[in-house]
Amino acid sequence: MMLIAIMASLIVLFAMIIDLFSGLRKAKIRGDLRSSEALKRTLTKFITYEGGMGIALGVDMLIHFSKLPQLFGLDVIYGVPVVTCMVGVFLLVVEFLSVREKADQKTKKQMSDAANLLNDMLQNDNLREVFRVAIEHETRVKTEEDAV
Numbered sequence: 001m002m003l004i005a006i007m008a009s010l011i012v013l014f015a016m017i018i019d020l021f022s023g024l025r026k027a028k029i030r031g032d033l034r035s036s037e038a039l040k041r042t043l044t045k046f047i048t049y050e051g052g053m054g055i056a057l058g059v060d061m062l063i064h065f066s067k068l069p070q071l072f073g074l075d076v077i078y079g080v081p082v083v084t085c086m087v088g089v090f091l092l093v094v095e096f097l098s099v100r101e102k103a104d105q106k107t108k109k110q111m112s113d114a115a116n117l118l119n120d121m122l123q124n125d126n127l128r129e130v131f132r133v134a135i136e137h138e139t140r141v142k143t144e145e146d147a148v
Helices: 002-030 036-066 082-100 103-123 125-147
Strands: none
Touching (some): 002 036, 036 082
C-alpha cells in the first residue's frame, strides 16, 4: 500500500512540476514578470497537494487496519490505497486543465474578472457619489485655473 501511495504522490509532484514550467512559459508569452510571489504560490500548492495526499493515505491506512473492505466483501481492494489514488486522479485532472489553459485565455479571464469587479463597485451608490463629487471638484479646479 505504501509503495502505491508513494508512487501516486510522486506522480502528482511530477504533474505540479510540469504545471510550474508551463506557467512560467505562459507568463513569458504574456510578458508578465515571473516573480517570487508566483513561486511562493507553487510552494503553497505543493504543501496543499502533498498534504492532501498524506491525509488520503491516512484514511486508506485506517480503512486497511479496520478491515472494512473485508467486512463488505471487497477483498479485491484490500491493501490498495483507493482514497489516495482517487485524490491523486483529481489533482492530476486539475493540473492537466491548468497546463492546457492557454496564456491568452488566462489574460482574458483576468480582464473579465477585473471588469466585473469594477462593475460591481460602480453599482454601489456611495462609490458612485464619491466619483461624482471628485469629478465635480476636478471640474471646478480646472475652471478656476482657466479663469486665472
